[in-house]
Amino acid sequence: MPLTEREAREAYSILAELECLGLAQSGRLIRADVVKLKQANKAFWAARKKPLDAIAADNALHILFVERSANDLLVRLVRNLHRIVLRYEYLYMSDTPLIAESVAQHDAIIAAIAAGNLGAAAEALRDNYLSGMQAVIGMIRQ
Numbered sequence: 001m002p003l004t005e006r007e008a009r010e011a012y013s014i015l016a017e018l019e020c021l022g023l024a025q026s027g028r029l030i031r032a033d034v035v036k037l038k039q040a041n042k043a044f045w046a047a048r049k050k051p052l053d054a055i056a057a058d059n060a061l062h063i064l065f066v067e068r069s070a071n072d073l074l075v076r077l078v079r080n081l082h083r084i085v086l087r088y089e090y091l092y093m094s095d096t097p098l099i100a101e102s103v104a105q106h107d108a109i110i111a112a113i114a115a116g117n118l119g120a121a122a123e124a125l126r127d128n129y130l131s132g133m134q135a136v137i138g139m140i141r142q
Contacts, residue, residue, distance in 0.1 A: 008088050008136050015081045016129035020122040022066025022074050027118070029068040034114045037064055041106045044099070051093035055086065058093070061106060065125060088136045098135055102128060 023030060040061035047053035059082045066078050082089075092098055105128040112121035 003087060003091065003136075003140050005137050005140055008085075008133055008140065011081060011085045011088070012129050012133035012136070015078065015085065016126045018074060018078050018081065019062060019065050019129070020126055022069040022071065022078065023113075023118060023122050023125060025069035025071055025074070026066070027068075028116065030065070030113055030118070030121075031116060033064055033068065034110060037061065037106075037110045037113065040064060041103055041110065044106070045103045048093075048096050048099045051090050054093040054099060055089045058089070058102070065109075091139050092132055092136050095135075095139075098132075102132065105131070 040057065044054060044057040044061055047057040062082070063075065063078060066075050069075070105124060109121050109124040109128065112118070112124055
């Protein structure tokens, strides 16, 4: 099945909203995970030369944003969507400069969480997904 702009737009925009919902539902509990989030982001950067490893590390980081929500269905939906975007993520993770940009975006999300500003964290998380979506769409169009 070919990669399509439509599927990328649909999947990434849904993922962005679901993860932001999970972050909001997590409330202040997510602040307890700041160290784990930083470690996961470092693992993501360390895996940058191997796309499948980078995808796994990125997914491990992103699932932390929703796990504290205590919403099991939401966590399962996010995990399922991660599987759906796997082919798109492989394309994205084949570009090391994009990974560097994503790591910096993750740092901003984590900093907002550490500061207790979940609104800013959600906005940065949404931006992370939507900029990734735009990058993938640009690659599909080439």
